[in-house]
Amino acid sequence: MEADLRELVGTVQDPHLRRLLAELLGERSTTWAAFRDAPAAKRYHQAYRHGLLEHSLTVAQAVSAISATFPGIDRDVAVTGALLHDIGKLDAYELREGEIEMTDQGRLYGEIPLGYHRVRTAIESLDGFPQRTAEAVLHIILSHHGALEYGSPVVPCTREATLVHMIDNLGGKLGSFDRIERSMPAGEHWSPYDRAIGSGAYFAIAPGAAAERRAA
Numbered sequence: 001m002e003a004d005l006r007e008l009v010g011t012v013q014d015p016h017l018r019r020l021l022a023e024l025l026g027e028r029s030t031t032w033a034a035f036r037d038a039p040a041a042k043r044y045h046q047a048y049r050h051g052l053l054e055h056s057l058t059v060a061q062a063v064s065a066i067s068a069t070f071p072g073i074d075r076d077v078a079v080t081g082a083l084l085h086d087i088g089k090l091d092a093y094e095l096r097e098g099e100i101e102m103t104d105q106g107r108l109y110g111e112i113p114l115g116y117h118r119v120r121t122a123i124e125s126l127d128g129f130p131q132r133t134a135e136a137v138l139h140i141i142l143s144h145h146g147a148l149e150y151g152s153p154v155v156p157c158t159r160e161a162t163l164v165h166m167i168d169n170l171g172g173k174l175g176s177f178d179r180i181e182r183s184m185p186a187g188e189h190w191s192p193y194d195r196a197i198g199s200g201a202y203f204a205i206a207p208g209a210a211a212e213r214r215a216a
Helices: 002-009 015-025 032-037 051-067 075-084 104-109 111-124 131-143 159-183 207-215
Strands: 093-096 099-102
Touching: 002 015, 002 051, 002 075, 015 032, 015 075, 015 111, 015 131, 032 051, 051 075, 051 159, 075 131, 075 159, 104 111, 111 131, 131 159
Parallel strands: none
Antiparallel strands: 093 099
16 A cells, blocks of 8 residues: 555655655655554544555545546645545544544544644645645645535535545445445345444345455
C-alpha cells in the first residue's frame, strides 16, 4: 500500500500540492509513521492497524480514476483532498492495548476539525502556497461527511469535494461489508441489521465458501 501511495503522489503535477503531501505523508515527515499504522475507525470500517492508509489510498485511487470521466474536476486537488480527508483521525483515535479508543481531542473537537487544523497548519508552513488551492483542499476536508447531521461543518460546494465525499461514502460502505462478512458464521447468507449500511447484508455465496475461494 505504501508503494501504491508513493506512486499515486508521484502523479500529482501541482508543485504546491506535492509539497503539502510531502510535508504530511512524506517518508521523512513527522506524520507518516502514525498515518501508516493508524486505524480508519473505531468500529465500522477498516477498524484495524493500517486501516487509515488502506481507506485513504483506495478513496484516492478511485477519485483519480473517476476524475477524468467528468469535466471540470481539478484532479490534483481531488486526489490531494482524498489522501488527506481523514488525517484528523491521527488525533481522534489511538490504539490502547490492541483496542481502538477515542482520544480526549477526538471527543472534544471531532476528527474533521482536527484534520482541518493539521492540514491548515501544514499549508501555513509552506511559503507561497496559493490561497485558492488551500481553500479547495481545506473545503474537501471540512465537507467530506457530506451533511451537517453527519458531522461536516459545511456541505460539499465544489466538484472536487462532491467527488471525494461520494467515494469516501462508498469506501466506508464497502468496508462495512468486509467487516460483516468476516463476522458471519459459515453457511449464513444474511447478516443481522447493521447500522453502517442501514440493512442486513446479503452474500449470495456463504461467507465460509467465499473465504475458501479467496484462500484458493
